Amino acid sequence: MPKANGAGPNGSASDGTQVTFLEAIKQAMFEEMERDPAVILMGEDVGVYGGAFKTSEGLLERFGWERVIDTPISESAIIGAACGMSYCGLRPICEMQFIDFIVCAFNQITNFVAKGHYLWNAPAPMVIRGPSGGGVHGGPFHSANPEMYFVHTPGVKVIYPSTPYDAKGLLKAAVRDNNPVLFFEHKFLYRRIKGEVPAGDYTVPIGKAVVRREGKHLTIISYAAMMHASLEAAEALAKEGIEAEVIDLRTLLPLDEETILNSVKKTNKCLVVHEDTRTGGIAGEIAAILFEKAFHDLDGPLVRVTSLDTPVPYAPTLEEHFLPNAKKVFSAAKELARY
Amino acid sequence: MPVPPEQGMKKELKRQQYLDLYYYMRLNRAVEDMMVKLFRQNKIVGGLYSSLGQEAISVGTAYALEKKDWLAPMIRNIGALLVKGVRPRDIFMQHMAKYDSPTKGKDGTSHFGDLDDLHIVSPISMLGDLIPVMTGVAMAGRYLGQKIVTMTWIGDGGSSTGVFHEGLNFAATQKAPFVLILENNLWAYSTPVRKQVPLENLADRAKAYGIDSYIVDGNDVVAVYSVAKEAVDRARAGEGPILIEAKSFRRMGHAQHDPAEYVPKEMRAYWEARDPIALYERFLSSEKLLDAKSKKEVEEKIDSLLAAEREFAENSPMPPPELAETGVYCTGDDCHKIRAKWERPIAEVTPPRSSVKAVWTVPGFGSGKASDGANAPIHFGDTHASQHRVGNDTKSANGGKPAAKMAAKAAPKKTVKTAGASRKARR
Numbered sequence A: 001m002p003k004a005n006g007a008g009p010n011g012s013a014s015d016g017t018q019v020t021f022l023e024a025i026k027q028a029m030f031e032e033m034e035r036d037p038a039v040i041l042m043g044e045d046v047g048v049y050g051g052a053f054k055t056s057e058g059l060l061e062r063f064g065w066e067r068v069i070d071t072p073i074s075e076s077a078i079i080g081a082a083c084g085m086s087y088c089g090l091r092p093i094c095e096m097q098f099i100d101f102i103v104c105a106f107n108q109i110t111n112f113v114a115k116g117h118y119l120w121n122a123p124a125p126m127v128i129r130g131p132s133g134g135g136v137h138g139g140p141f142h143s144a145n146p147e148m149y150f151v152h153t154p155g156v157k158v159i160y161p162s163t164p165y166d167a168k169g170l171l172k173a174a175v176r177d178n179n180p181v182l183f184f185e186h187k188f189l190y191r192r193i194k195g196e197v198p199a200g201d202y203t204v205p206i207g208k209a210v211v212r213r214e215g216k217h218l219t220i221i222s223y224a225a226m227m228h229a230s231l232e233a234a235e236a237l238a239k240e241g242i243e244a245e246v247i248d249l250r251t252l253l254p255l256d257e258e259t260i261l262n263s264v265k266k267t268n269k270c271l272v273v274h275e276d277t278r279t280g281g282i283a284g285e286i287a288a289i290l291f292e293k294a295f296h297d298l299d300g301p302l303v304r305v306t307s308l309d310t311p312v313p314y315a316p317t318l319e320e321h322f323l324p325n326a327k328k329v330f331s332a333a334k335e336l337a338r339y
Numbered sequence B: 001m002p003v004p005p006e007q008g009m010k011k012e013l014k015r016q017q018y019l020d021l022y023y024y025m026r027l028n029r030a031v032e033d034m035m036v037k038l039f040r041q042n043k044i045v046g047g048l049y050s051s052l053g054q055e056a057i058s059v060g061t062a063y064a065l066e067k068k069d070w071l072a073p074m075i076r077n078i079g080a081l082l083v084k085g086v087r088p089r090d091i092f093m094q095h096m097a098k099y100d101s102p103t104k105g106k107d108g109t110s111h112f113g114d115l116d117d118l119h120i121v122s123p124i125s126m127l128g129d130l131i132p133v134m135t136g137v138a139m140a141g142r143y144l145g146q147k148i149v150t151m152t153w154i155g156d157g158g159s160s161t162g163v164f165h166e167g168l169n170f171a172a173t174q175k176a177p178f179v180l181i182l183e184n185n186l187w188a189y190s191t192p193v194r195k196q197v198p199l200e201n202l203a204d205r206a207k208a209y210g211i212d213s214y215i216v217d218g219n220d221v222v223a224v225y226s227v228a229k230e231a232v233d234r235a236r237a238g239e240g241p242i243l244i245e246a247k248s249f250r251r252m253g254h255a256q257h258d259p260a261e262y263v264p265k266e267m268r269a270y271w272e273a274r275d276p277i278a279l280y281e282r283f284l285s286s287e288k289l290l291d292a293k294s295k296k297e298v299e300e301k302i303d304s305l306l307a308a309e310r311e312f313a314e315n316s317p318m319p320p321p322e323l324a325e326t327g328v329y330c331t332g333d334d335c336h337k338i339r340a341k342w343e344r345p346i347a348e349v350t351p352p353r354s355s356v357k358a359v360w361t362v363p364g365f366g367s368g369k370a371s372d373g374a375n376a377p378i379h380f381g382d383t384h385a386s387q388h389r390v391g392n393d394t395k396s397a398n399g400g401k402p403a404a405k406m407a408a409k410a411a412p413k414k415t416v417k418t419a420g421a422s423r424k425a426r427r
């Protein structure tokens, strides 16, 4: 697993320090709470304990009981209350202890939070964040990638970053956004990935993908942990003379069509890699966009490298078979390059 | 069948308050009567719900709120909206899906709100969802120092949703200044209350959350108001949340389409004889607060108001089709400036004043602090080496005392708090 590809949005170096993905998230929350007293944090075990993954360690100490709230195990109540707070001008951050539990609040998010602005002009500035994704043997209920349930929900924004720089900058942008934002933190990256973050305040724009690696033979589109598998595969492909362009989506809703189309119009081939299961994954949506808007530019089929259409299995042998990886991306890309 | 006993209304309000309650109950009924006419003329786009016979609940409870307080109505709370200051035309236009309606035709019925002025949160159809939301508004109001109370309503049927329990439990753990009105009208669509909830008194739900509750005759507007006022005052003083069960009866079907033949005739007749407006008129005239002349004045005032409101509503156009494409997202400061209205010093919630020791203190056992990040069990099955720090400062939450001993010590304290009838039943 390679390190994150540079710190800045385009891999540019900055004068900051190397921090873990987890530390970047903690910094973002800390700095936003410091900046704006309307920002509060709510969730299970986020206060005294500092969060199951320690992403909120030290926040209670600094900001106190009114702003860092340990809640009962009631996801609907957490999201519902955050929505009510947002109506009063607060900007709550809700932690789902594992993102798998977000579906317990599915109704609150998709019916209450997401529809309010459209129906009665009520903005709900709030962030729902939590650890997601597999590869750590968490089994079927602690490894979920539920992003597409919400990408199908007009009214929310969905972010899924892959580097510490983006995690921090996008989380800050999410807190400042006037809309409800879902922020997925791939737990495989929490402590494995380090990267530079600048010393001062910065945000990363929501809804903008980034080209992580330039190339001319084909485009690999990915996000989150699979971003790193894709970059690793691209390095291996380069050794065989195939130059892959790698795009990190970063935001899934709204999707940055422009960056996708610009790249595919150049390379004429597209491979989508996601850890989400295959059917109904973002690859299908990207395929539709390419058919609609770049049909004549395509020199090959759209290829998908994804997880299997099954729950996430527990045993390491099974999970490894279930998940995509750099090797699977490499062989699929090699196949596609032959067209 | 649980029926509240007949009771004499008490004279304890100011004259104007009695008359306000009367006016709003009559207005509530007149608005709904007019909508039934509009429905029969096919001018109402969707369904139409009725609060016939339950007006005393909506009006009496909402009347206990101050202007700065927040409410969120359910389908049978038109009366609460009117008390809070919503114009009848807005209610008509919502039902008629008109462009000038509060939601510009994007939603119907009482599904609209007003964050800035009237402090109304729009409901959604999913029953129970407002309970955590209004808990959150209450928490935010307290955080901002606004001293507000929030209120919403739920039916006997809606009290069986999961989110009712999550919401009320959360409100209770937070001591949120929130009042929940449980309108027990004995039916949830076609299902009688005993098939919804195995309790004689739904107010008993409150016991599960260690909060106070009241039972009130929902057809006695003075009793409803008095109980609601006490609950609102107590919630404002920090004694919330509070649950009020108002016992009444749904006189119409679930909505206009439903003839409700499943309701026994005798049951309907019983409750028709206890019409809340008729009961109140008898009381008012016996107390010399209302005579034929002043009653006629109220009727004329309402008639002319509603005629004008209806005309305005009928003249409003349907929304232009392209409107459907707009407004999914807030596009930033030009769209909405989101500002918290602070009514306490911000310094109280910002460092250094906000900073605390992050420990749980267990009464009688001292404090325990969290393990630090190095010990976090982050990676399942991962070989990530977590070092266990050994030191004097690592204490477990119960101060090292055996669990059994702790339970024995903690138990009596807990029972003291929850034992005894904390529920006040008003009959």
Ligand SMILES: Cc1ncc(C[n+]2csc(CCOP(=O)(O)OP(=O)(O)O)c2C)c(N)n1
Binding pocket: B076, B125, B126, B127, B154, B155, B156, B157, B158, B159, B161, B183, B185, B187, B188, B189, B250, B254
């Ligand atoms: C979660 C949910 N499930 C189902 C419905 C459909 N529904 C709307 S009203 C209703 C009956 C509600 O009964 P009750 O809560 O007693 O309120 P009432 O109609 O008597 O005022 C049902 C089943 C709904 N709105 N929400």
Ligand SMILES: [Mg+2]
Binding pocket: B155, B156, B157, B183, B184, B185, B186, B187, B188, B189, B250
């Ligand atoms: Mg009912």
